[in-house]
Amino acid sequence: MKLAKLLTLALVAPSLAFADDAEKAKLMEAGKASFMTCAACHGMDGQGVAAGPKKMAPSLTGSKIATGDPATFALVVLHGIAKENQDYLGMMAPLGAALDDDKLAAVMTYVRNSFNNSASVVTPADAKKYREQFKAQTGPVTRAKLEELGKAK
Ligand code: HEC
Numbered sequence: 001m002k003l004a005k006l007l008t009l010a011l012v013a014p015s016l017a018f019a020d021d022a023e024k025a026k027l028m029e030a031g032k033a034s035f036m037t038c039a040a041c042h043g044m045d046g047q048g049v050a051a052g053p054k055k056m057a058p059s060l061t062g063s064k065i066a067t068g069d070p071a072t073f074a075l076v077v078l079h080g081i082a083k084e085n086q087d088y089l090g091m092m093a094p095l096g097a098a099l100d101d102d103k104l105a106a107v108m109t110y111v112r113n114s115f116n117n118s119a120s121v122v123t124p125a126d127a128k129k130y131r132e133q134f135k136a137q138t139g140p141v142t143r144a145k146l147e148e149l150g151k152a153k
Helices: 002-034 038-044 071-079 103-113 126-134 142-151
Strands: none
Touching: 002 038, 002 103, 038 103, 071 103, 071 126, 071 142, 103 126
């Protein structure tokens, strides 16, 4: 009996890990395609497109927002960032309408695991949850609010 249980575990455990890897691979592939939406400003290499002495947008490598609490990252992508300075020529646009839950999950997973980043996968169910969580947000989010959210964690 015990042996049978052990055998079952031994057979099931690797297949579970495999399912996770397969889901991540699928999200990464779809995310790479969806990242086209971001690349105009952040660049295909995620480093920010150069525009004269400035950049269109910041590098996503090591970004605390991109690799930290996925809820905050989702908020930024869904609603954008209020333009409060001229550091970058672009503006972090609200992209909630352009990305459905599958695409949001995929592009977040892609950014969190590309450009030398390594962070957890975001599933379509997570994406749906974050969209619901921030549906009352009107207009782009201020940096102050993002800081506050970061501290709450
Ligand atoms: C039209 C240009 C543009 C597009 C398109 C765009 N971004 Fe941005 N993004 C910006 C700019 C500009 C900032 C900096 C905003 C600020 O600080 O005022 C920014 C900031 C960010 C940040 C915060 C970085 C940090 O650590 O401060 C993340 C994360 C991010 N963008 C992800 C994305 C993702 C993912 C996409 C695509 C789904 C995307 N952006 C599309 C211009 C853009």
